[in-house]
Amino acid sequence: MLKLILLSWILGIASMGSSLPLLFSIWPVLFILSLILVVLIQLKWVKTDFLAIKIVQVILFVSTAFSSGHYYADHALTKRLQFRETQPQQVEVVVYADRLSEFKEETVQQKVQVLGWHAKPVQWLLLMKSSGYQSPSSLQLGQYYRIQGRLKPAHSYATSGAFDQEKWWLQQNVMAGLRVDMIQPLTTEQVTALGFSAHQRQQQGWWMQFRLYIEQLRYGYREFIQHQPFVQKGLLLGLLTGDRSLLSAHTEAQFQRLGISHLLAISGPHVLIFALLVSWLLQRIIGRYRPQLYLKWPKVYVLMLPFLGAVLGYCAFVGFEIPALRTLLMSIVTVTVILLQQPLRSLSILLLSASILLLFDPWSVLSAAFWLSFGASFILLRIYQTLQQQPLGTEITGLQRFFQHFRLLVESQGKIFIALLPLVLIFFQQLSWIAPLANILTIPILAGVIVPLNIVSACLYLIWEPFGSLGFQITDHLLNLMMYLLNGMEHLFNPQLHRFAATPLIIVSLGLGMLLLFLPRGVVPKAWSALAIVPVFLGFTTHPQWTLHILDVGQGQAILLEDGQHKLMIDTGGYYREDKFSIGQQVVLPYLSRQGITQLQQLFLSHLDQDHSGALGAVLKGLPVQQILANEIVPDILPQQFQYCHAGQQWRFEHSQLRVLSPIYTDLAKVKSNRNEYSCVLYLQVTQAQGIQNFLIMGDAGWETEYQLLQRYPDLKVDVLVLGHHGSRHSSSYAFLQQLKPKLAVASVGWDNRYGHPSQELQARLRELGIPLLTTAQAGTLQFQLNEQEIKLRTHRQQWRWLQREPVADAVLRSGL
Incomplete structure (x- = not known):
């Protein structure tokens, strides 16, 4: 019973951020009933020998533990969200540096306590430019500073499968980021004059002084290792303190590929x-x-x-x-x-x-x-x-003991790899098949030799530096040997991170199968685990019959259409430097994996601007695409794979039909002179839907194209308009909006983007015409789903409390979706 109660408590807390209003209403009742049952059992007024009483007891205690965990988690989340910043602005704050900074390429990040912003200190993350390790931007531990800069709240790509920065910062207790423009050290007298003497006295307590000493000690190790002629500086420091400041991006990527x-x-x-x-x-x-x-x-x-x-x-x-x-x-x-x-x-x-x-x-x-x-x-x-x-065996030799330990290592790594597969797919959507072998090779070296020697060297360093330095040198040589073996393994196997179509049903199926497989013997037959993972091999999905996904890819556009067995994309999005941060690898492919998509029949590129097609290379590398259509030739693809996109083309699918409205074929020669205006404009009609039925996707087309569309298609009906050029003031003219009068306008934009999209002028036009507006920045990924001839809208940001934005619900209600 205790195990079930503890497990239910954990699962209840794991539901943090999800909306379970029923639990809040019944939790007091469950809690009181559980107390009454405990008292009755203790007084022996209720006998637990009866099966019915046992069942009621289990259900009641488990339900109470789960709801209590959810209530406790929701309360903790509410308290923390009160201190989270949500709007960018220029600020000047007083901070106290009590955490070691971290160095990532040309950026310095450092957690600090911000004083006076709220009733109690809150933790922000300073983001500072640095040309190298010896950066004057790094704050000295135990010191106060006046900082000026731009407040940068956390904002994720709210797309399933993408890294959730807002959740990560919340878990790390980081309430905001701050891009630093000016740093001014403060003296003790200045801090006192500013009214923070109570905070100064608090920092003199033994616990705060101990924590500060630990951070200074970590800083001392980093300084020492940084200035020594070690080859594996990053690994030495990372394996000792967990600080990855000296670890190269190449080494991190290599460890990822090897799992x-x-x-x-x-x-x-x-x-x-x-x-x-x-x-x-x-x-x-x-x-x-x-x-x-x-x-x-x-x-x-x-x-x-x-x-x-x-x-x-x-x-x-x-x-x-x-x-x-x-x-x-x-x-x-x-x-x-x-x-x-x-x-x-x-x-x-x-x-x-x-x-x-x-x-x-x-x-x-x-x-x-x-x-x-x-x-x-x-x-x-x-x-x-x-x-x-x-059973205990007879005496064994040293060689037999070695083989027993080696067998145990192989068995444990194989079982861990299999058992954690569902969790790895949930959090990372990809894995390396060579991981068990790489772990078998490296764990004995690290756990048996390198880590103990590294720790002993660190202790000797505190006693007498030359001894510590000698120990670090020996550890560095051993790390060189280990990296030599890993390089050989990479050369031999050429490992790659493989992405899998990990739909929620497949993940649940895998998780249930692994749980049944690793339960103690006799609880359930082990063969049941094979039945549990049947959906994995059959590729079952739980998607509605038709879904249009408008992905949150920041300042860009990427749209996915699922119509029965036909899967196609309209644009791929793209970061301005895909080599630095890949929208394709980090956002689009993880999302496709979560939808269970392993190939695309078609991929339309409205035009070849970076924010619409920059992630194409990553998408093509990640999954096969049968046909690519664009308004001009796409470099580096097979000729038989390409087709021009022009007005008059149309395709019929199971539940919808897709038409190209612009550009006309004779204008394709003009595309290079004005890519935006000659974007491929697509018109999607859901033939079996009632109410919301027609979608118009404008690419980056502006007023000129809008005028031509009104002339060519005077009876065009649009229910959902994906605004041209991300809601620029030079697109979506008043006349265009007035004639189409869509029930909902959608702008695919980046949060706090430097272009100001969607523009204030456009928003004014929409308000005057009574057209509700949703942006991917405020709503996250939008899913228009057909269920029994009715299309409903789901937004990703409404699924988790830390992602929610209030205007989203209002816009959805006004649109009738």
């Missing part, structure tokens, strides 16, 4: 290695100088507190990252169980540790590290339980 990125994070093994080293050293000292202590208390009791102290110290040293916290809590729970002389139940310890972590930090449930860390621990505990159940 071993998790080894760059500080995890449980790092913490345990340090704690075991401390315990071993203390044991040797006590055995030599105070062996009589073991006469008073058992050895395990003597070493418990030092072990926990070492775990706590290393967790603090690495900034209380989730995997380290998990190890700390599991250690505390295990020690408590031993002291209370209770039996050790591995799964109970795991669930209890996760529940306690979420009690103090419910936002950690939003992190991939939480699920992957506890998921891997679950598999390792299952393997440990299996080994415990095996």
Whole structure:
């Protein structure tokens, strides 16, 4: 029962951000009924021997635990959202630097406490330009500054599968970003004069001073390693402190391709290695100088507190990252169980540790590290339980013991790879098949040699720097050897990150299959796991019969149409530097993967501007496309794959028909002189729909094309208008809007874009004509879905509380969708 209650509590917190209004109304009733049932059971007025009572007890307790977890998570989320900034503006603030900065190429990022902005200090992320490591922009730890700059709230590409920056900042307790223009150090007297003397006194407390010392110590290690002639500086520092400032982008990408990125994070093994080293050293000292202590208390009791102290110290040293916290809590729970002389139940310890972590930090449930860390621990505990159940054998040789350990390593990595597959697909939508082999190669080297030597070298550095430097040099040579092996593996296997069509149904199917497979023997037949994953092989989907997706790709446009078995895209979006940040790789392909799309029959490019076609290369690399249509020849594609897009073309699909309205064929020769005006304008009609039925997609066409469309198609009916040129003031003229009178206008724009799209002039025209406006910046990805002859609209930002924007609901209601 306890396991079910803890699991329900965890799942309830995992529902953070989702809208479950029914739970809020019934939670008090469930809670009171659970208390009454507990009292009745304790008074023995209710007998739990009856099956019906047991069933009622389980349902009531599980429901109460889940709803309590959801209520607690929602309350914590509401409190944190109160301090989040949502509007960009120029600001001047006083900040206190208590966190180490991080360096990413030409940018310095540093978390700081912002004073006086709210009733209590809040954490912002400073974003500073830097030409190199020795940047004057980096703030000195323990100092106060006056900062001027532009407030930059978090804003994600609100598209399923894309990285959710708003969720990430919320989980990291970062309430806003700030692009720094000016930094002015403040003296103690100036800080006092500004009214922050209470904050100064607070920072003098022992805990704050300890945290500051830890950050300064981390900074000292980074400074030392940076200025030494080590080859693997980034790995040395990353494996010691978790700081990736010195890690090259090439190394990070290589670890991703090999599926071993998790080894760059500080995890449980790092913490345990340090704690075991401390315990071993203390044991040797006590055995030599105070062996009589073991006469008073058992050895395990003597070493418990030092072990926990070492775990706590290393967790603090690495900034209380989730995997380290998990190890700390599991250690505390295990020690408590031993002291209370209770039996050790591995799964109970795991669930209890996760529940306690979420009690103090419910936002950690939003992190991939939480699920992957506890998921891997679950598999390792299952393997440990299996080994415990095996009968003891006879004495074995050292070689036999080596092969046993190697077999255990292979088995554990294979099982972890299989079991965590659903989680990996949920969070990353891609994986590397070579990951188990790469882990088998690197984990023994890292956990058995490099990490312990790295930790010992760091300790020696504090005692006498030359010893520490020698240890780091040896570790650097070992890291060179490991990288040589990894380079050889890459050369031999040429690993790539493979993207999979991971629809929600497939992920749930995989998750259920893995759960059934790794449950203890005898609970359910293992063959059931094969039945659970049948949808994976049959490619089942749960999509409506017809869906039009207008993706949030920032300042650009990308549209997906699903009509039965026919899949096509209109534009791909594109970042102005796809080599630096790829809209195709980071937004479009993950979204297609979530929709279960493995190929496109057609891809229309309205024109070849970067914001409409820049991600084409990534899309073509990620999945096959049968036909590409554009108003001019697209470079680097096969001639038989290309066709000009011009007026008069039309296609009929299962539920809709698509027509090209512009440009006319004779104008194709003029395209290069004015790409925007000669954009491919597409008209989509859903033949079986009632109400909302007609969609007009304008590309970047402006007033001239609009005038020609009105002349050629005077009876054109439009229900949803995807505005030309992202809502520029030179498109969507008053006459055009007045004649079409769409029920909804959509602008595909980037949030806070430098062009001011959609323009104020356009918004004024729409208001005067009573046409509701939705933008991808405020609504995220829009999905128009046909269900039983009626089209309804879903917006991605309405699905999670941290993404929601109020004007979205009003626009949807006014449009009748």
